[in-house]
Amino acid sequence: MNYPIYLDYNATTPCAPEVVQEMIPWFGEHFGNAASKSHPYGWVAEDAVALAREKVAKLIGANSKEIIFTSGATEAINLAIKGVFDIYKGEKQHYITCQTEHKAVLDCFQELEKRGAAVTYLPVNDDGSLNLDLLRAAIIPETKMIALMWANNETGVIHPIGEISKISEEMGIIFFTDAVQAAGKIPISTQGIHLMVISAHKFYGPKGVGALYIRHNNPLPKPIPQIHGGGHEKGFRSGTLNVPGIVGMGKAAEVKLKEMESELSRLALLRNQLEESILQIPGTKLNGSQNNRLPHVSNIAFEGVEGEELLRKICQKVAVSSGSACTSISPKPSHVLQAMGLDSDLGRSSIRFSLGKNTSEQDILDTVDWVKKVVNALRS
Structure with a gap:
């Protein structure tokens, strides 16, 4: 597959x-x-x-x-x-x-x-x-x-x-x-x-x-x-x-105890690269603290797009989620984002990107390119 x-x-x-x-x-x-x-x-x-x-x-x-x-x-x-x-x-x-x-x-x-x-x-x-x-x-x-x-x-x-x-x-x-x-x-x-x-x-x-x-x-x-x-x-x-x-x-x-420190630094760099590029898209916003968070996670809201369609399109080439895997089958907006004050529409059009040990820089470049294409197409 x-x-x-x-x-x-x-x-x-x-x-x-x-x-x-x-x-x-x-x-x-x-x-x-x-x-x-x-x-x-x-x-x-x-x-x-x-x-x-x-x-x-x-x-x-x-x-x-x-x-x-x-x-x-x-x-x-x-x-x-x-x-x-x-x-x-x-x-x-x-x-x-x-x-x-x-x-x-x-x-x-x-x-x-x-x-x-x-x-x-x-x-x-x-x-x-x-x-x-x-x-x-x-x-x-x-x-x-x-x-x-x-x-x-x-x-x-x-x-x-x-x-x-x-x-x-x-x-x-x-x-x-x-x-x-x-x-x-x-x-x-x-x-x-x-x-x-x-x-x-x-x-x-x-x-x-x-x-x-x-x-x-x-x-x-x-x-x-x-x-x-x-x-x-x-x-x-x-x-x-x-x-x-x-x-x-x-x-x-x-294994994780041995490689944690080096992997933490590597993923933080890749996450920041992903985030900085995607946040250049107009109408995007980071959900959550800029600094006090895990080094491999980025949750971004996309204005002006329908959440379910956004997730479906992005997942054609990049496997991401709109929240917890345990609640991803629900069309309801994330309870986490609601508690942070996001309105329902913006909560539904938020994507969680979480990186790991197999994530490469090319993956990040390809992801940014695809996300930009999807968002522009959905807004046009």
């Missing part, structure tokens, strides 16, 4: 070749169940999982015993949020999150509201940034959790995680962060964080495997399991472990 140029790396990334090679033996030659404790097939698989756990932990600055493997970020988010709610059942509960969080987080909180919890959805400034004074003001005695993402999946805007973690520590509140778009892209740390979610397929690992970091040796409670049946993963997540996927996630974490 003649695929278009791929600039949708925030949706998913290809498995790195070395990751695929690392996984292959675990589908056939080493097929044991990591929970089989009585023979070598299980022992070998268990050792492989332990090694992968160490590699994943190193990527985010954690201890290996603080990593719980899941089927992906959505499951880990559900475990973190609903698991904390279940701890405090019978009590008055309040949670703080943000209007621009990923739908997996927002949908969990909407479910908690149905179960009786109160939730504050913080607004954002027009560049997608948070007002920490509003965060402080939202805290009440019943507040059980602050849930704020590390970096936004649509705009790339990075929240001040260090300052947020200090606020949560001062107030003795659980701090949960969705670090799916940040892990493997920029240096991150678990310092001051109680719960963190990451996903392998966002940093060149396989789909169907993610992890929840649960802070160890802390007085604040840990989430209650949401899946029961066998007590795997220290009882937090029962179910036979996806050994090939976990091995792949570990390898991807190892």
